[in-house]
Amino acid sequence: MTEIAGNDPVRCKCACCGTDEKALLKQIRTIAESYREREGSLIQVLHMAQGIYGYLPLEVQRAVADGLGIPLSEVSGVVSFYSFFSTQPRGKHTIRVCLGTACYVRGGKQIVERLCELLHVNVGDTTADRMFTFEVARCIGACGLAPAMAIDNRVYKQVNPDRLEHILARYYQEGEERP
Numbered sequence: 001m002t003e004i005a006g007n008d009p010v011r012c013k014c015a016c017c018g019t020d021e022k023a024l025l026k027q028i029r030t031i032a033e034s035y036r037e038r039e040g041s042l043i044q045v046l047h048m049a050q051g052i053y054g055y056l057p058l059e060v061q062r063a064v065a066d067g068l069g070i071p072l073s074e075v076s077g078v079v080s081f082y083s084f085f086s087t088q089p090r091g092k093h094t095i096r097v098c099l100g101t102a103c104y105v106r107g108g109k110q111i112v113e114r115l116c117e118l119l120h121v122n123v124g125d126t127t128a129d130r131m132f133t134f135e136v137a138r139c140i141g142a143c144g145l146a147p148a149m150a151i152d153n154r155v156y157k158q159v160n161p162d163r164l165e166h167i168l169a170r171y172y173q174e175g176e177e178r179p
């Protein structure tokens with residue numbers, strides 16, 4: 001089983017960088033400026049910007065555009081084209097419930113419904129505490145042990161909806177145990 005790789009943005013907490021929004025935007029713009037002369041670096045810079053800020057709202061896109069010296073429309077076009085870029089805040093962890101055929105017929109829908117209840121969100125939403133973003137997927141490669149879901153890179157097979165509460169609780173506990 002693969003260890004969890006969350007969506008937690010990597011934010012420098014040193015005195016020079018700070019963590020407030022203005023400082024983060026400045027940091028992103030500075031990074032983008034350093035790529036100004038490198039053609040074709042927009043996607044790479046956007047990945048870094050998303051890593052720093054957590055997602056790519058318009059003000060972050062503007063910082064990237066200003067830093068790279070390109071039009072905002074070009075940046076926005078790329079952001080909206082690629083699904084790995086998000087313009088909405090994302091949770092620390094991403095839950096993907098498989099609704100591919102094998103999982104659907106073996107109870108995928110019940111898993112979705114139970115998670116909606118437990119997390120108080122709909123599919124596509126992020127929980128109010130920014131812990132989880134909840135999505136569905138077509139197939140996550142565990143059809144033989146359906147129904148399946150993934151949280152970040154960890155795949156859960158033969159998921160029992162009654163066990164979901166326990167599974168989610170582990171992620172909250174792991175957060176508490178971190179220094």
Ligand code: FES
Binds near residue numbers: 148
């Ligand atoms: S259909 Fe669900 S893992 Fe393939």
